[in-house]
Structure formats: C-alpha cells, structure tokens
Amino acid sequence: MGFPVGPRLLVHTSGIYTLEMPVIEIKNLVKTYRVYQKNEGLAASITGLFKRDYRSVEAVKNIDLAVEEGEFVAFLGPNGAGKTTTLKLLSGVINPDSGTCNVMGFTPWERRNEYRRRFALVMGQKNQLWWDLPAAESFRLNQHIYCVPADRFNSTKDELCDLLDVTRLLNQPVRELSLGERMKMELIAALLHQPDVLFLDEPTIGLDVVAQHKIQEFLKYYQQQRKTTILLTSHYMKDIEALCKRVVVIAGGEIYHDGSLDGIVDQFSGDKIVTLHLSDSSSINDLRNLPNVIKVEEPKIKFRVSRDHVGEVLAEIFKAHSVDDIVVEDPPLEEVISNVFSAAERQNYSSQNHSSDGAARV
C-alpha cells in the first residue's frame, strides 16, 4: 500500500506533467520502543529493582511514504498508532531502528542545522513559548535562532498576527493567554522562519469550535499562499475534511490506507443514509418495519441502506408511498473512520497472532 516511492509524474493543476523528487521520502522505517513492564503490588516493585522485564512495542513498522512539495497530508489513526512517532522521526527527535528517510535532501536524525532551519514542529500539547514573558519576546528569540533578517521577520510577524488576529495580545505574558490564543502564538512562533515543511501534531486539541475553525481557516489560507508541505495529525474530522486532500491512515504502526478522504468513505462504508420526508403520515407506520431504521420523527424517517441497493429500495417505496423530499448521504465521517480503525486493528491483531516472534501483547 502507499504511494509509489521515488521520482514520479506529478499532475499540476495546470495540467502540465513534470518530473519531481518528493519532499519527504520514507522507506522501510521501523522504530521499536522498549517498555518496562511492572506488575501491580509492592512485591513486584521490589522484584523490579533487580530484574526488569521489558516488552518491545513496535511503534512504527515498515512505513513507506512519499510526499510531494505543497501537499497537505493528514495522518489519521487511533491513539498509539504511530502517528506522533512518525512525526518525531521526521523531525529528528528520535532515531529509527532501521529504514531511511529523506526530507528535502536531509536525514532528519542527523539534526543538521541546515535542516532544522527549514522545518517546524508544532505540538498541541506542548508549548515552546516562554511562559512568563510576552509572546513578542519568544518571537524575537526565534528570529535569532533561525537567523531571520529583521525586515523579513517584521513583515512575516505582522502578517501572521494579523491573520490570526492576535496583534493586541503580543505584549501580554503567555501564561495569561487562553488556550486558543496560545495555540495561535505557537503557530506564529513556528512559522516565523517560513519553514518549507511543517509538522502539526494535533494543533487543535482542546480548543473550542470557534478557535478550531479559525486555525483551520488560517492553515488553509497559509498553505495555499505559501505552498508549504504540511503533515498534520488530528482526531477532529473537521480539521481533516477542511484541510487535507490526502489522508494516510496509520494503525498498529503500519500504513493501512493512503488516498483521498472520499476514497476512504467509498472503500470502508458500504452504506448510505436515506432520509425521507413523507406526505402521508400513515406511510410512516408501514415503513417503521424497514430493517436498519435509525430515527423516526414524523413526517420524517431515516434509515440505512447498503449502497448497492439504494435504487432498488427507493423504487419500492416510491411505488407504494408519496414522498415530498429525499436525502441520500454518506454516513458521518467519524463513523466511517471508526470502522476503518476497528478493521485496521483487527487485521493487526490477527497478523500478530500468526507471527510467532511478534511482540507479546498484554
């Protein structure tokens, strides 16, 4: 699974075919963590002092991925699937066990300054700003860390603050900002050096709907303007729907699906949701007995039909009843994704039970 790796034909919006190297290229990446196992109780704690049991957890096993310049890719997957580990490998925080990775010609875990000046990592749960100082001071520090010329720094900063509407908060200590405001500052801090590649790890976690939406809008606009290559992980489907054309589903450390969001729905959801608005209330009683009725709310009825049979079922209904309005839609994305995750985890389990040398799971 996964996109072909290596130089490939790229279709630009203009329709011109060009030959390009991917910005990010991952091959056979493997990362195993060693986790200390301790049983409950004091006796086990004492034994643990002398003899420790370790279990290896394969956070990432054999990931292949290629991302082109200017792509906005979402990593989707259940907690502990290996999304964050992959981002950490890409940003050089950790070294892999095996495999190669090439980002703009650099190997991330060599941690070359030339590479570190060209990407940024924003983690929704970690902050990089100085807690007791105004964000403006953290920005100034980043300017020097990343060697940004003063004029470019000022114009970038003004533009970003303007877009995110935080100019008036620049001189307020970061600890006095709300979570949403702080996240906006974090984003600005990460973008001041105009990175070519941006890794976002759950940038909207814990934010209210308004702040989430604002950040989505901003990211969308920014990406369109600057054509930055962005990799994003998020558990909010809204983020992904709004931003990413390409979705990579990771589960159990492997890539399970790589393609468009619509593709996921087509592949993993066999059902459609049909809502009928009936003109005659007596019809409702007849239709109540349909299989898979979700909700009845006179004069409306909502039910689930397998995709292949939508036409058939509707034709039957039209014959017997008069219908005012009809809506046929895909199931909610959350539901589809949750199906994908369960399927992926099932597959993962069975493959692990087959291999005798697989890590023992508790």
Place this chain on the structure above:
Amino acid sequence: MLPVFEKALTWWTFFKISINERLVYRGDFIIGTLMRFLPTLTQIFLWWAIYDAISTPGTADSATGPDQDIQGYRYGDMVAYYLMVTIARAFSSMPGLTSGIANQIRSGEIKKFLIQPVDMQACLLMQRIAHKLVYYLIAALPFALVFWLCGDFFIDGWPDGETLTVFFTSLILAFALGFYLECTIGLVGFWFLEVTSLTFIYMLMNFLLSGHMFPLELLPESPVNIRGIVEFLPFKYLAYFPAAVFLGKVQGAAMYWGLLTEAVWVLFFIVTSRVLWSRGVKRYSGFGG
C-alpha cells in the same frame, strides 16, 4: 551575516530574555537573598559557643574574641570564612539546574533543543549567567550591609591585589564548575529518568566536602585521610577554595596550582556533559508523547 556574529546575537537575545524573565520574580529574590544569611548566623553563634568553651576564661569578651584557635582559625577567621563561603556559593550553587534538565528530559520538553537549531547547554548557560547577574544586582545591597557589619571579623584586613585576582578568577571558575557539574548530573536523566537520589547524594557531598559546612582543615586525617581525599575531588572549589584564598589559607604556588586544578575540573565536566548529551540524545526515545 557572519555565522559567529549570528550566534552571538542569539545568545545575547537569549541573555536579555532570561533577564526579563528573572525580573518577573523580583520580590521572591529579595527575600531569598536575606534568607541566605540565616544559616550563617546560626553557625556564627555555634562557633562562638565552641570557642568560648575552649578559651581562657575572660578573653571571650575582649575585642579580638576568644584567644584559642582551631586548626589555624581564630574566632574572627571562622566567621569571615563563613561569609566568604556565602560569596563563593553565590557563584557556584545552581538551584534547580539538575532537576530542571532531568524534568525536561522526562517531560519531553527537551525536544525543542533537538528540533530548533540551538544548543541546549549554551542556552542554559546564558540563562544561568543572566540569573546570576540579576541576583548579584539585587543582592549587592544586603551583602554590603552584612559585610560592613561584620568587618571586624576580617582580622587581617584586605588581601593584596594578586590574591584578589586569584580570588575573583576562582569565583568565575567556581561558577563554571558548578554549572557543568550539575549539567552532567542532570543529563544522567537520559538513562535514569529520575535523578532525585543522585541530586541528593551530590548535595550531601557538596555540603560536607566543599567546605560549605565547615573549613576543610577540620576534616579528619585518620583513620581515613578524608582531608587528603578531598584534595582530589572537585567539590572544594565550589566553596572552600575561594574563601581560603581570600583569607590567606592558601598562598603562593599552592594558590596557582589550585586554580589550575579547578580549571582542569571545569574542562573535565564540560567534556563529560558534552559526551553525555550526544550519547543521551541518541538513546532518547522521546518520552512523554
């Protein structure tokens, strides 16, 4: 721009930011400074009782205090010693450095030094220098007051210029030694995650073997020659050595040998902490999400 100049500018900004950050807590600072002298005060009283007990009756109330000396320390010398140790420790002590590094490793905050093109130790050093400078600025007045009140205890008066130069150099080196030594201990956190016990051992050793508790001349030479062993350890440069230089307990060639040894220890811990950093980072698996 020249890379060196860029780098210097980064450190300078970092330094300024650290100063600003420090000034946020100015109230806490002034109280902290005065409290620093409290333990010294109790020690002065304790030594008064000791000297009084071993001295010729009646001399305790004379201008120079009790007439006995302990290992070459008259009562006034003893008080002066504690005051000078307070100065030395104002340079060498690094509150929160070890635990700060260990916490950053455990919480994963250390990541920012892997992601950003910036060196962690240089950042911490700038931060520490800034903190110390702000501290000296605020502490100068209370320090001056205490030394003025205690002026009489410095029986032999001010040392000569040469001794003073060595004294100040030893203070700067004490700062560097304290910094890199604690850095080294903190970086052990890459292997142990929890370094509290290690910090505790270090604190204890520091307390007893640096001369913080009492002048090192008072350490026993038998059955185990602790006094001799301490000469080979880095601790004494954190408190005893600068004070001893100032009070003329170490003179001439010994003074320069001490300075040289101190510099070698600084170098040793710079190298050790560098090695620990590069090894630790490789080992690091990104704890804490």
